[in-house]
Amino acid sequence: MSSAPTAATARLIGVDFSSRPSRRKRIVLAQGERLGASVRLVSLLHFETLDALGHWLAAPGRWVGGFDLPFGLPRELVEHLGWPTDWQACMQYYAGLGRDEIRARFAAFCAARPVGGKFAHRGTDGPAGSSPSMKWVNPPVAFMLHAGVPLLLEAGAHLPGLHAGDPARVALEAYPGLLARELIGRRSYKSDSRAAQTPERLIARKDLLTALETGRTRLGLRLQLRPAQADALVQDASGDSLDAVLCLLQAAWGERCHAEGDALYGLPPAIDRLEGWIVTA
Template sequence: MGVDFSCAPDARKPITVAWGERRGAVLRLERLDALPSLDAFEALVAPTHERAAEGWLGGFDFPFGLPRMFVDALVAHRLPEAAPKAGQPACDALVRALHAHCTDRQGFQALIDGWGTQWGAGTRPDKLPHRAADVALPGTQSTSPLQTRYVPVGKMYFEGLHRLVAADVALPGLREPAARTTPAPVLRLGFEAYPGLLATEVLGKRSYKSDDKARQDPDRLMARLTLIDALEQGRTRLGLRLKLSPAQRDHLASDAKGDRLDAVLCLLQAGWADVQREAGDARCGMPPAVDPVEGWILSA
């Protein structure tokens, strides 16, 4: 599955989930779901969800980590409990400490805003730092996970990752599920995905979406159609072809906000990870050495 996430979903701007099934190099889109609340997202990733019995592999469009520079300063000057204890995944320790300290995403924003003034004097650079993965993307750069305004990526981290951890989802390279049974349970595998990675590969700097109705113009519609054509024909470095029905194609193209298409782009990245898994890579394409505090963007 591919998930276009929102930190504050509602009926107007839901979390969009693209479900698909891969056979060889063909990834067929099964359906698109709209989740109007974070509670619905929790149900999606829970071990009790209807799809959990089959197992799933998901690409999620939110950060799975924070810049190392920020976390080191945080542990040293403000939140020592964010450091992992022996045997504890770093991502678990960090996100749980942040939730205990900040309570909500506005509190997390205030914590970031206070870096360098209220705490950690002299440790904050002039610009919000990026993670290694944010600047490892061919032709593009993702937003810093510390950005909580404009594009509220930091709030997406705050609301998204702790729900995956609470649901005990395996995050290859970052955490294994705590619950172990015999025989081994069917795994739910989660990865950080980034729609801009494939979109930039196909379109360059052309924009294909906008939340602003005044900017939802024919040029962006043509860009979406161009992108869909490339995905159907397998013209990306992932080596997968997207299979759509005519109705699904129209449904993707007609979404001027691009949420449906972004979920499908995440789905394709998840499909690529599944190819790596099938070939025997237990990390599903993740690099051999990932900073457990920062995480990594799938296929970067």
């Protein structure tokens, strides 16, 4: 089996992102290709710094990628804070803020709101079951946006519905939890804490991978793996490698939509052009 995507197909990538990557908590990038209804995993790459990922994304090459980080903030929040409501201007302003300032502004916004409605949400959060993109802890998706979107812009990526960039590098907002819940419900399959890396979570990863390989998903795609790859995905108890592959499948669905004539890669035509949307939601 070849170790690189064939020339006839677009390179697909799925990225499990971290806003503070390190040797212990690396960014994982899954590379693959779609052949009809099958998505073949080619390789897994690991990055210990944001700069290393940025260099990879900016290097010559064509790809369609699913990235596990939010691409926009809730319109309600942006308008309340008086920030630009043009997506690119908003992202440039946001990137210029420090994390302490972001935390302080978002915390003040939440403090003034009633219990049960502290956070502002994007339109995609309901269908996707995702955390609000302004959340700064557990998970710190606000900081993932702050760290990740500038890398995509610097790489010249095209973000359908949000930003016209290089059509050879297409970035889609992905959310692995959406696909995982479809296949194994609310069962937990990962943990960064060694004490919580239980046999039950190991079984859940095996079940999730089996469901992907047999194509038991509404995406109509089937994952192709070599035995060694399957073993590596199951043995990564953090779930980072499996999450990258879930993002890869979501990117493949968007790429197939585009191949069938959808300029938005499967995103709804009426998406909020400030907030963005999670692919497949």
